[in-house]
Amino acid sequence: MSKLTLGPVQFHWSAAQRRDFYARMADESPISCAYLGEVVCSKRLPWFENDLTLIAERLQRAGKQVVFSTPALITTDREVSMIASICQAAELIEVNDLACISLLNGKEFVSGPLVNVFNEGTLDVLIGMGAVRINAPIELSAPAIATLASKSRVEIEVFAFGRQPLAISQRCYHARSRDLHKDNCQFVCGEDVDGMEVAQLNGRPILTINGTQTLSYGHVTLLNELAELQASEVTHFRLSPHALDMVEIATIYHAVLDGTFDAEEGLAKLQEIAAPIPFINGYLHGHAGMEWLTNFAN
Amino acid sequence: MTRYLELVCPAGNPVALRVAVDAGADSVYCGFRDCTNARNYPGLNFDRQELRAGIAYAHARGCRVFVAVNTFPRAGKIGSWHRAIDDAAACGADAVIVADLGLLDYTMRQHPQLRRHLSVQAAAASALSIRFYMEKFDVSRVVLPRVLAVHEVSNLIGQTGVEAEVFGFGSLGTMVEGRCFLSSYMTGRSPSSDGVCAPAECVSYREEAGGLVSCLSDVMINCFGSDEPAAYPTPCKGRFLVRGRPRYIFEEPIGLNVIPLLSALKASGVTALKIEGRQRGRNYVATVVSAFRGILDALADGRAPTGTPDVLRTVAEGQRETFGAYAKGWR
Numbered sequence: 001m002s003k004l005t006l007g008p009v010q011f012h013w014s015a016a017q018r019r020d021f022y023a024r025m026a027d028e029s030p031i032s033c034a035y036l037g038e039v040v041c042s043k044r045l046p047w048f049e050n051d052l053t054l055i056a057e058r059l060q061r062a063g064k065q066v067v068f069s070t071p072a073l074i075t076t077d078r079e080v081s082m083i084a085s086i087c088q089a090a091e092l093i094e095v096n097d098l099a100c101i102s103l104l105n106g107k108e109f110v111s112g113p114l115v116n117v118f119n120e121g122t123l124d125v126l127i128g129m130g131a132v133r134i135n136a137p138i139e140l141s142a143p144a145i146a147t148l149a150s151k152s153r154v155e156i157e158v159f160a161f162g163r164q165p166l167a168i169s170q171r172c173y174h175a176r177s178r179d180l181h182k183d184n185c186q187f188v189c190g191e192d193v194d195g196m197e198v199a200q201l202n203g204r205p206i207l208t209i210n211g212t213q214t215l216s217y218g219h220v221t222l223l224n225e226l227a228e229l230q231a232s233e234v235t236h237f238r239l240s241p242h243a244l245d246m247v248e249i250a251t252i253y254h255a256v257l258d259g260t261f262d263a264e265e266g267l268a269k270l271q272e273i274a275a276p277i278p279f280i281n282g283y284l285h286g287h288a289g290m291e292w293l294t295n296f297a298n
Numbered sequence: 299m300t301r302y303l304e305l306v307c308p309a310g311n312p313v314a315l316r317v318a319v320d321a322g323a324d325s326v327y328c329g330f331r332d333c334t335n336a337r338n339y340p341g342l343n344f345d346r347q348e349l350r351a352g353i354a355y356a357h358a359r360g361c362r363v364f365v366a367v368n369t370f371p372r373a374g375k376i377g378s379w380h381r382a383i384d385d386a387a388a389c390g391a392d393a394v395i396v397a398d399l400g401l402l403d404y405t406m407r408q409h410p411q412l413r414r415h416l417s418v419q420a421a422a423a424s425a426l427s428i429r430f431y432m433e434k435f436d437v438s439r440v441v442l443p444r445v446l447a448v449h450e451v452s453n454l455i456g457q458t459g460v461e462a463e464v465f466g467f468g469s470l471g472t473m474v475e476g477r478c479f480l481s482s483y484m485t486g487r488s489p490s491s492d493g494v495c496a497p498a499e500c501v502s503y504r505e506e507a508g509g510l511v512s513c514l515s516d517v518m519i520n521c522f523g524s525d526e527p528a529a530y531p532t533p534c535k536g537r538f539l540v541r542g543r544p545r546y547i548f549e550e551p552i553g554l555n556v557i558p559l560l561s562a563l564k565a566s567g568v569t570a571l572k573i574e575g576r577q578r579g580r581n582y583v584a585t586v587v588s589a590f591r592g593i594l595d596a597l598a599d600g601r602a603p604t605g606t607p608d609v610l611r612t613v614a615e616g617q618r619e620t621f622g623a624y625a626k627g628w629r
Contacts, residue, residue: 073474075424075450098399099427116476118370118491121400129434139479139488140373147373166483167473167534170423170445171629173547177540182629198547199539200518206538207480209547214473216483282486288515289483 002230003032004253005157007113007240008039008069008094010165011210012190015048021241022055026062029247030254033065033236037086039072039096039114040213041172042079043185069094072114072168072213092132101129108132113159113238114168118144120151127154133236138164141286142225146232155235160222161249162240163195163208163215164280164289173209182212193243206290216290218280221270223256223263224294225284230257244273302598303560304570306364306463307587310342314576314583315352315363321584322591325362327395328352328576329493334382335366336419337576338493350389362392368417369493370398370476380404387412395441396420397476402435415439415463419476419489425457432460439463441572443475445623448559452566461569467586467610468574470554470622471495472534480533484517496532503528520551554622557593557606563624564597582613 006025009018025031036052036059038045056066068090070083074097087093087103095101096112111117111126113135123134133155136145149156172182174189174196189196195208195215208215219242222229226237237257239250249270256266267279282291307323309315318326329335331343344352353363365386371379379401386394387409394412396402397419405414418441422428431437439461442451455462471478475489482488485500502513510522512531519531529535529551540547554574556563563571571594573586589610593603623629 072477073423074426080424080426097424097427099422099424099430102426102430102433114477116370116398116490118398119373119376119400121371121376121404122398123400125399125403139482139491144373164483166480167478169473169548170623171472171548175629177545177547196540201521201537201539201544202518203539204518206517209540214480214548283482286486288486289479290517 001257002226002234003236004030004250004257005033005236005238006031006035006246006250007159007162007238008035008037009241010040010163010213010215011193011195011241011243012041012044012047012187013193013243014190015051017193018048019051019055021246022059024247025250026058026064029250031064031239031250033067034059035067035069035094035110037069037094039069039112040168041189041211042071042076042082044187044189044211045082047187065092067092067094067110069112070096070100072096072112072165073170074099075170095131104130106130110157111135113138113157114165117148120148123148123152127152133157135159135238136234138166138220139283139289142228142232142284143286145229145234145284149233152233156233157236157238158222158229158234159220160226160237160239161253162219162242163217164220164283165213165215166207166289167214169212169214172212173214174211177209185211216280218278218290218292219274220281220283221267221274221279222281222284223253223266223270225281226253226256226263248273302594303564303568304463305587305590305594306570306572308468308573308576308578308583309352309363310337310576310578310583312344312348312352314580316355317580317583318587319356319359319361321587323361323587325364325392325570326352326356327364327366327572329366329368330382330385332378332382333369333491333493334371334379336368336417336489336493337366338369339498339577342577346385346389349386349391353390357390363390364393364395364415365389365391366395366417367401368395368397368419370419370490371401372491376400380408383409383412393438399435402431402437406435410436413438415441417441417476418443418465421445421474421476423474425454428454428458428460432458439569441465444470444554445474448562448566448624451563451568451624455567462567463570463572464556464563464568465554465574466556466560466563466571467590468554468578470549470552470620472549478534481514484533485515496530501531552620554620555606555610556621556624557603557610559621559624560593560597560603578613585609585613
């Protein structure tokens, strides 16, 4: 059976919220692997990095694999030295900016969902450089994922729950929304535990802002697609942390994966937790990412 | 006269190529008529014969031709992208502009003599990243993302010794290029895979009580009052409600223009200046290329340029300009 992973926390949660969150995920959730670390803004890391070792130990004691995630964008020298020290210390690293590969000294790595692996040629190059697990980019359709998985000698992971990362910038939109600059941002992103809603002028929500990152408004929800993806040899499904009952969400995904209940029942239970935020799954069916499709040919 | 900066100009089709060459381009860049390049719009681009003829025209006038094969090949359909590289080489292109790792690898193995320029779609924005592409794929030049300040451009060139091409004029994205999925989130088609951002067939405008509404698919991107010029509904230039207040949360509809920064860019070690706009018409190409030719020639002669020619303002996106990330405080 495919495994469930817990993606890195994308939002600027407080140290205390992170500690509580991981304690519960370690003790109560059916995830097999957790990604720790900061992927969006390196300015956030000092707020919680002292806890990471203890959090990692607790997860490992509970039998979970721990992977350290690195930022989507590496630019400053300070970021380079910070990431270099993470790469040296951690057993397994998730790369989200290709530049990070140069800091690994040949160590094995996980290629994160923010790395463009659209085809088997790139897949082979990354495996040659040491990738042991490759995340499909969020834009890929089910047939494209199946093609990659069929040509892959390594594990393939798919982003299966949560707001979908759509873009990364050097500009901080959270700061901009308060007429601040990134250098003096006052960490206003911390006020929105699941990101800041962006609506169309007609009032309909469309996107979510999380500092320099832009995400979908809806939650990607692939319960209907788990069986097909599992049959295509997708080995891991990623659940992205939100300020929701993530233990329950992981339990629902696990139950649908092992057949305890069907996707429809899982969706009904998930709806109770995630409403009023809508579900989306368009990319997987070759449609606009923001769409939600329930009638599709298998 | 020594060259101040190499002027790299857009050639969206064979006519634009000739216009750009005649107006004084040092190099032009173009793509094939399919999803192998990041400007896959109807009526644009080249078939193989047109490329061969275009290269002959440019080479006869001392102008180089770069072929952009800068989208990310689709799984299971990689052959079209390999053919694009093979054909660019066979047609005599001076370089290919590539972003995808697998395609860089293919190009290096199959055509080691063909210069590889790293596309802005690869978004190599750090010394570490640039060295990665130089060492692994022997790229000769890097097109730097439009997210760097001038002093950062200078540091990157100093640290890596890379031959750098930077954007000087035209449309300006605010997201890291090659990794922005806003367009496909709304329309199903993206720059990465399809070579299109905000495709025209998904764009609509309608008059409402509040003004002129612009939409991308069903998403309302903006609403313009009678006193505002309407802009194309690119997601990152849209006006949205944030904390209940309408604002351009990402960027305003505005074009990039670095004319006042040219001497600073030259001093920072930049080799080439790129004009964006393969999707624009021959008038844009003629206007922008001749204006920049004049300015670069003046600078090469030791004369200071006299500011931005008015004619450029008429073709800038939103008829307004910015230094973008080159200036401090943009972030």
